[in-house]
Amino acid sequence: MYVAVKGGERAIKNAHKALGKKRRGDVGVKELSVRQIQEQLPHAVDRVMTEGSLYDPELAALAIKQACGDLIEGIFLLRAYRTTLPRFISTRPINTDKIDITRRISAAFKDAPGGQMLGPTFDYTHRLLDFSLLEEKEPEEDCAGDCGEDREDNPPISRIVDFLDKEGLVEKLADRTKYELPGDLTREPLLFPVDRDVRLQNLVRADEGFILSMGYSSERGFASTGGHPFVVELRVGEVDVEIVPEELGFTVCIGEITVTEGDVVSVYSGSDKAPPQFARGYGLVFGYGERKVISMAQVDRALRCRELGEDIESPVQDEEFVLSHSDNVQATGFVEHLKLPHHVDFQGELEVLRRMRDEWEVRVEKRKRLMDQTAQNDKGQGETCNVM
Amino acid sequence: MQRNVNNDTEALLSDIAKIENEPGYNHAFLDEQTKRMVRRAILKAVAIPGYQVPFSSREMPMPYGWGTGGIQITASIIGKADVLKVIDQGADDTTNAVSIRGFFAKMAGVATTEKTSEATIIQTRHRIPEDKLTRAHTMVYQVPVPEPLRWVEPRETETRKMHAHSEYGAMHVKLYEDIARHGRIATSFDYPALVDGGYIISPSPIPKFDNPKLDMSPALQLFGAGREQRIYAIPPYTKVTSLDFEDYPFEVQKWEDCCGLCGATTSYLDEIILNDDGDKMFVCSDSDYCQRRCEAGHKGPFADDRISDEQGERNAS
Numbered sequence: 001m002y003v004a005v006k007g008g009e010r011a012i013k014n015a016h017k018a019l020g021k022k023r024r025g026d027v028g029v030k031e032l033s034v035r036q037i038q039e040q041l042p043h044a045v046d047r048v049m050t051e052g053s054l055y056d057p058e059l060a061a062l063a064i065k066q067a068c069g070d071l072i073e074g075i076f077l078l079r080a081y082r083t084t085l086p087r088f089i090s091t092r093p094i095n096t097d098k099i100d101i102t103r104r105i106s107a108a109f110k111d112a113p114g115g116q117m118l119g120p121t122f123d124y125t126h127r128l129l130d131f132s133l134l135e136e137k138e139p140e141e142d143c144a145g146d147c148g149e150d151r152e153d154n155p156p157i158s159r160i161v162d163f164l165d166k167e168g169l170v171e172k173l174a175d176r177t178k179y180e181l182p183g184d185l186t187r188e189p190l191l192f193p194v195d196r197d198v199r200l201q202n203l204v205r206a207d208e209g210f211i212l213s214m215g216y217s218s219e220r221g222f223a224s225t226g227g228h229p230f231v232v233e234l235r236v237g238e239v240d241v242e243i244v245p246e247e248l249g250f251t252v253c254i255g256e257i258t259v260t261e262g263d264v265v266s267v268y269s270g271s272d273k274a275p276p277q278f279a280r281g282y283g284l285v286f287g288y289g290e291r292k293v294i295s296m297a298q299v300d301r302a303l304r305c306r307e308l309g310e311d312i313e314s315p316v317q318d319e320e321f322v323l324s325h326s327d328n329v330q331a332t333g334f335v336e337h338l339k340l341p342h343h344v345d346f347q348g349e350l351e352v353l354r355r356m357r358d359e360w361e362v363r364v365e366k367r368k369r370l371m372d373q374t375a376q377n378d379k380g381q382g383e384t385c386n387v388m
Numbered sequence: 389m390q391r392n393v394n395n396d397t398e399a400l401l402s403d404i405a406k407i408e409n410e411p412g413y414n415h416a417f418l419d420e421q422t423k424r425m426v427r428r429a430i431l432k433a434v435a436i437p438g439y440q441v442p443f444s445s446r447e448m449p450m451p452y453g454w455g456t457g458g459i460q461i462t463a464s465i466i467g468k469a470d471v472l473k474v475i476d477q478g479a480d481d482t483t484n485a486v487s488i489r490g491f492f493a494k495m496a497g498v499a500t501t502e503k504t505s506e507a508t509i510i511q512t513r514h515r516i517p518e519d520k521l522t523r524a525h526t527m528v529y530q531v532p533v534p535e536p537l538r539w540v541e542p543r544e545t546e547t548r549k550m551h552a553h554s555e556y557g558a559m560h561v562k563l564y565e566d567i568a569r570h571g572r573i574a575t576s577f578d579y580p581a582l583v584d585g586g587y588i589i590s591p592s593p594i595p596k597f598d599n600p601k602l603d604m605s606p607a608l609q610l611f612g613a614g615r616e617q618r619i620y621a622i623p624p625y626t627k628v629t630s631l632d633f634e635d636y637p638f639e640v641q642k643w644e645d646c647c648g649l650c651g652a653t654t655s656y657l658d659e660i661i662l663n664d665d666g667d668k669m670f671v672c673s674d675s676d677y678c679q680r681r682c683e684a685g686h687k688g689p690f691a692d693d694r695i696s697d698e699q700g701e702r703n704a705s
Contacts, residue, residue, distance in 0.1 A: 008487075086419065340476070
């Protein structure tokens with residue numbers, strides 16, 4: 001009659017076995033290799049690296065494989081691995097002026113020094129299912145021929161926002177040559193109010209969908225300030241990662257990473273201290289991630305309201321609201337913890353609810369009786385009145 | 389804000405030297421620097437009873453909301469000689485308790501137990517054991533939302549000020565509104581309590597039935613909220629008062645039924661639906677307490693219907 005909830009251990013083991021089976025799918029189909037994921041699902045790999053806060057395409061691909069393609073689960077796997085890694089040293093800030101560009105566009109100017117370069121993009125594709133991809137093809141068919149990708153040399157490319165800067169039309173940045181180690185919310189708790197460095201770190205790690213929606217909300221009018229956002233520049237490419245080992249005292253390049261960087265500006269009407277100008281929003285992610293970069297820059301711009309003395313009226317301007325709910329590993333954990341047993345609390349609520357219902361019935365009955373009585377009395381009085 | 393580059397080679401070497409239980413990982417999963425950081429937060433929490441100390445919570449190999457705060461505390465204080473008990477909803481055999489216990493058995497190589505009396509560290513979600521705790525126990529609570537004022541004021545910047553000024557009127561108003569609307573305080577778990585006349589805490593979602601056990605407990609009680617990055621504590625023998633009013637004193641849940649298995653009348657009971665007609669029975673939520681009472685010969689009305697553990701395992705798997 002009473003089924004004991006025993007055997008949790010064996011149940012867990014069996015569940016994990018079932019998961020392994022599901023991951024493998026039909027054994028008649030060749031197993032997906034980590035290398036294939038890394039090479040052929042680069043957008044998934046990049047998202048997992050960005051939100052997982054670890055630049056390692058192979059491990060990100062492994063996480064995607066292990067998570068059966070559930071990217072948030074993959075991000076979680078990578079984060080849980082990352083947190084165990086010892087920190088040897090902090091790198092120098094990456095210098096995106098020296099980026100080896102594979103894509104660069106500006107929506108603000110028709111042309112600019114360095115030119116526009118579309119590179120690999122979904123933009124301007126017609127979203128028609130390409131049924132030819134149903135068939136496995138030999139590589140030559142697709143990838144042969146020059147797609148205008150390689151640039152001869154790699155001269156530094158001016159930042160377009162700097163042209164605005166020269167005219168004083170965009171707010172001045174803090175001194176970029178001054179080097180200060182930024183805050184790190186994987187080593188310090190998030191405390192409000194937060195500075196821009198920690199906010200940007202939070203936004204990079206934030207869920208792409210959440211940041212996209214928050215950015216979108218600011219564009220649809222749920223942000224009272226900051227006019228139309230302009231993508232002044234979006235650049236994708238490889239940058240060097242450099243360290244300065246203490247015992248050597250000079251810069252050593254330890255590798256290259258691919259990043260997407262974006263400068264978004266919108267009109268700021270100025271204050272007593274600052275003239276009207278464009279105010280900046282900034283976005284940067286690992287790999288290719290334009291959607292995230294643009295929306296991140298929008299949210300960064302909106303969240304600068306405190307610093308710029310703008311009215312705070314919309315969800316996207318609310319630092320606590322945005323930054324406390326942006327992390328999908330935290331969010332998914334807490335939302336999904338509702339699957340855990342809660343029967344002790346539920347029992348408490350049942351007990352309270354039953355008692356409240358009993359009392360409610362008594363109260364309603366009593367009120368009904370009183371109302372009947374009053375009605376009776378009123379009726380009696382009414383008759384008396386008529387007589388008078 | 390501290391901005392150290394973590395470059396403590398000594399700690400690093402000791403981490404590497406300590407790979408014993410699970411190759412590739414330090415004793416009890418966390419690296420020694422992180423443990424030290426957590427222990428510093430714990431010390432501060434003990435020194436300021438009930439104060440929520442921010443700490444830099446790490447991603448654990450379990451999801452946020454599934455006990456990561458408690459796990460980080462346990463990982464930071466557990467030593468080789470400790471004996472660990474993990475309960476969820478009062479029971480040792482619920483899946484998440486099994487999973488966390490297994491994690492520490494593997495990653496820290498410690499002895500585990502289901503007996504309250506044998507344990508030195510008890511990590512818990514939603515219950516305090518029925519047995520009296522002693523000075524030998526350290527309770528580690530898994531806390532989902534450490535801020536008792538959260539439902540009154542959602543903003544951290546505001547609640548911090550309210551705590552600093554002991555501005556707890558809003559909390560009393562909330563309880564008063566319950567009474568005005570429902571004729572009673574309708575909070576049945578996570579019932580706010582005042583620690584040593586200072587800070588109001590969330591006792592974590594334990595039923596209010598367990599609140600009196602917080603008061604003057606000989607055990608050290610540590611509360612960890614991983615996702616919310618807070619640690620707080622009730623040191624041994626500290627006064628803990630559940631909020632109430634003179635004319636509406638604090639009261640705990642009572643049941644008309646007794647435990648169907650061991651016949652206990654003073655323990656917290658869970659309700660179990662027996663069949664499609666909705667017949668039900670009640671059983672102790674503290675599985676160790678119930679088991680020992682059964683072994684001692686106590687019998688409840690359903691004692692003879694109990695199926696064996698082996699059979700239960702078969703059903704579960």
